[in-house]
Amino acid sequence: MGVKEIWENVLGELKTTISKANFLTWFKDTMLEEVKEDTAYIKVPSNFVKEWLEEKYHKNLIKILAKFIPEVKNIKYLVSNTGLKINKLKKNKKENIVFLKNEQMNLIDNIDPETNLNPRYTFETFVVGSNNELAHAAALAVTENLGKKYNPLFIYGGVGLGKTHLLQAIGNKLKDKRKFKIKYVPCEKFTEELVNSIRKQTVEDFRKNFRQLDLLLIDDVQFITGKDKTQEELFYTFNTLYEKNKQIVFTSDRPPKAIPSIEERLRSRFEGGMIADIGYPDFETRLAILKTKNQLNGDLVSEDILRYIANNVSKNVRELEGALNRIIAEIYLRKKEITLEEAKKLLSSILNKNNVYIPPQEVIKKVAAFYDLDEKLILSHSRKKELVKPRQVIMYLLREELRYSFTNIAEKLGHRDHTTVIYACEKISKEIEKNPIFSQEITLLKDLLYNK
Numbered sequence: 001m002g003v004k005e006i007w008e009n010v011l012g013e014l015k016t017t018i019s020k021a022n023f024l025t026w027f028k029d030t031m032l033e034e035v036k037e038d039t040a041y042i043k044v045p046s047n048f049v050k051e052w053l054e055e056k057y058h059k060n061l062i063k064i065l066a067k068f069i070p071e072v073k074n075i076k077y078l079v080s081n082t083g084l085k086i087n088k089l090k091k092n093k094k095e096n097i098v099f100l101k102n103e104q105m106n107l108i109d110n111i112d113p114e115t116n117l118n119p120r121y122t123f124e125t126f127v128v129g130s131n132n133e134l135a136h137a138a139a140l141a142v143t144e145n146l147g148k149k150y151n152p153l154f155i156y157g158g159v160g161l162g163k164t165h166l167l168q169a170i171g172n173k174l175k176d177k178r179k180f181k182i183k184y185v186p187c188e189k190f191t192e193e194l195v196n197s198i199r200k201q202t203v204e205d206f207r208k209n210f211r212q213l214d215l216l217l218i219d220d221v222q223f224i225t226g227k228d229k230t231q232e233e234l235f236y237t238f239n240t241l242y243e244k245n246k247q248i249v250f251t252s253d254r255p256p257k258a259i260p261s262i263e264e265r266l267r268s269r270f271e272g273g274m275i276a277d278i279g280y281p282d283f284e285t286r287l288a289i290l291k292t293k294n295q296l297n298g299d300l301v302s303e304d305i306l307r308y309i310a311n312n313v314s315k316n317v318r319e320l321e322g323a324l325n326r327i328i329a330e331i332y333l334r335k336k337e338i339t340l341e342e343a344k345k346l347l348s349s350i351l352n353k354n355n356v357y358i359p360p361q362e363v364i365k366k367v368a369a370f371y372d373l374d375e376k377l378i379l380s381h382s383r384k385k386e387l388v389k390p391r392q393v394i395m396y397l398l399r400e401e402l403r404y405s406f407t408n409i410a411e412k413l414g415h416r417d418h419t420t421v422i423y424a425c426e427k428i429s430k431e432i433e434k435n436p437i438f439s440q441e442i443t444l445l446k447d448l449l450y451n452k
């Protein structure tokens with residue numbers, strides 16, 4: 001008998017001793033891999049299943065296995081897959097709750113030290129909707145035509161809309177398949193590594209490290225603004241890779257045109273390939289994302305709660321997840337399901353942004369960073385055009401988002417006349433109405449404000 005047949009026999013026997021639901025939940029995608037000396041190696045689809053088998057079925061399995069291979073005294077379980085299998089955990093909700101935590105822990109911090117990739121971010125777990133269709137298709141095309149079709153690919157979009165997920169999905173897809181050298185790096189990390197290498201006089205190593213890659217994934221490249229050394233280094237890294245037909249993908253929270261203080265030659269590199277944006281997900285996409293995440297977590301939350309969340313969080317997928325996780329955590333604690341009414345109560349503080357306190361200093365800081373300006377300069381009394389506008393934006397946000405009074409704002413911004421503040425708020429409101437690009441900028445700023 002081969003291992004396959006033996007396993008079929010073992011499962012056949014096991015089936016008669018446990019319920020069908022349990023059998024399907026725990027044994028459906030298992031396999032006897034091999035037997036070495038006195039140990040049988042069984043492949044299981046997730047850590048979740050592994051722990052469960054170890055705890056509940058270990059002795060029984062050894063007993064049955066030994067009937068077919070008498071020397072078997074021990075079993076080792078091999079997890080064949082990093083991600084959780086959707087649909088796998090549905091059956092036994094109570095058991096899901098107990099083990100959910102372990103499983104989530106296993107998925108965290110699994111970051112590959114060589115590529116910096118987090119295995120959680122894959123194409124399989126990315127929900128495609130009308131908001132990200134183009135970016136998704138472009139990312140997928142890149143994996144199939146590395147360095148050839150869209151080079152560079154530049155993906156941009158607001159906070160928490162899936163840029164990092166998509167960027168890493170490209171890397172994860174190519175990681176296992178071929179012997180590509182891949183590196184994911186947030187732009188700030190790139191800068192940090194460069195600065196360190198300058199200090200330690202290892203710039204040559206730094207360069208070699210980046211210039212020998214097949215695929216370079218740079219996240220949040222808007223942070224390059226104003227950093228001359230990093231821009232120069234990135235420019236040359238880009239050129240080297242590009243000339244060798246190696247693939248580069250960037251993400252940013254805004255299009256290349258809207259990144260302030262970058263060299264023209266770098267901007268034109270960003271614009272030289274394919275640019276794809278990710279917008280806000282519509283209701284169907286939001287619900288689909290929630291359903292996927294819910295399934296990945298054992299399908300504990302009811303559809304009416306998912307719909308409620310999808311209806312009330314519209315601009316940020318991370319927030320969608322946050323709301324869902326809050327509910328799941330509560331189900332853990334109570335060890336039972338919760339009703340829509342209870343869910344509404346639980347979520348009220350998360351969903352109602354007006355309850356979130358944002359210090360005015362934070363508004364100033366975020367706006368200054370966004371326009372790459374010094375905070376002190378913005379708050380000065382200078383009438384330079386590039387300072388006046390951001391200053392007015394600060395006033396507008398303090399008024400609209402934080403609900404400060406005009407006089408209060410005038411005081412906070414260095415004892416101005418409160419009519420200046422009124423004028424500024426009106427001016428910005430009007431501009432938002434007539435200038436869609438500016439309106440996007442304000443939306444983005446608001447997102448940045450609420451997402452630390």
Ligand code: ADP
Nearest residue numbers: 125126127159160161162163164165289317318
């Ligand atoms: P960004 O980098 O744009 O700020 P992330 O990629 O970090 O956003 O996404 C925030 C969270 O939302 C992540 O946990 C990500 O997995 C999830 N997410 C975003 N878009 C999708 C999507 N289309 N399908 C599934 N999950 C998504």
Ligand code: MG
Nearest residue numbers: 163164165219
């Ligand atoms: Mg990101």
